[in-house]
Amino acid sequence: MTGPEASEAVHDHGWRFLLGSLRTSVPVGSPAEAIDVAATASTVCGSDADRRLTVDARPHRVVLTPQSVDRAAVTTRDVELARLVSAAVRQTGPSTTGPETGTGAPRSVQSLEIAIDALRIAEIRPFWKAVLGYADEAGAGGPEDPLVDPVGQGPAIWFQQLDRARPQRNRIHVDICVPHDEAPRRIEAALAAGGRLVSATRAPAFWVLADAEGNEACVTTWRGRD
Structure with missing residues (x-):
């Protein structure tokens, strides 16, 4: 669907x-x-x-x-x-x-992923698969495909292709997927807590945020992808 x-x-x-x-x-x-x-x-x-x-x-x-x-x-x-x-x-x-x-729960549902920037994804993927004890995502398994926790306890890992080395930029960031209508509240809370908006050019698929030292996180939704 x-x-x-x-x-x-x-x-x-x-x-x-x-x-x-x-x-x-x-x-x-x-x-x-x-x-x-x-x-x-x-x-x-x-x-x-x-x-x-x-x-x-x-x-x-x-x-x-x-x-x-x-x-x-x-x-x-x-x-x-x-x-x-x-x-x-x-x-x-x-x-x-x-x-x-109105149930009073601390937050709604979400899913968490970790993105790793790499120049040679096929070369580093086996390391992350081994060190985390992860497995290939269902229906995947290619040299650049995501990895998942086979027992469902940890976040998925996916790899983002770099076109050049970026030594001054963090190379690992988290993606927090939230319901589409909750994304604005999550972003507002992050900005109010000292964060800054790095980019909204791909919104509403994702917004890139950063903390005061430049470490990045993306708030993502399903919108803007179909």
Whole structure:
């Protein structure tokens, strides 16, 4: 599905579309309740749970992520599963809604990636794969493709091609993918905290920000990519 299609299809059900996946955060009051929510979601997804549903259960929050992992993308089936999960979880008490609708959570959903600038990506990629214990992204595996944590604990790693050496510029930065309508608030907060806007030429796909010493981070959304 395209970004606009996926975002529109799930927004009213309490889910948000990030890059390549759907995601929601369910507030809970205990580890036991978190496990119940995870079990409910898994049961509703049935046989699709093993290959389409990722669950991160914590004492106060359960993050659910439906995705067609083999394609690293969102399909109509993932949207269908998200809606089914919302209906089932709602019957047990919690709701698949983000903090912008009043749940009081510290923030909404997001995904984190680390970008590494390189002149010779194929040469350095094996090092990062080995030192992090990472694996090839589903459907990828080329000498310049992203790397992912096979157990889902760490951020994805991707490589940005340099055309020349830049010794005065940081070579590693983080990308924070947020729901498209939450990006302005995140950027305003970063600027108010002492950051500066380096570039908005690729917005709303991403904005480049930097701290007071020039270390960069990008706030990204799905918009401007289709």
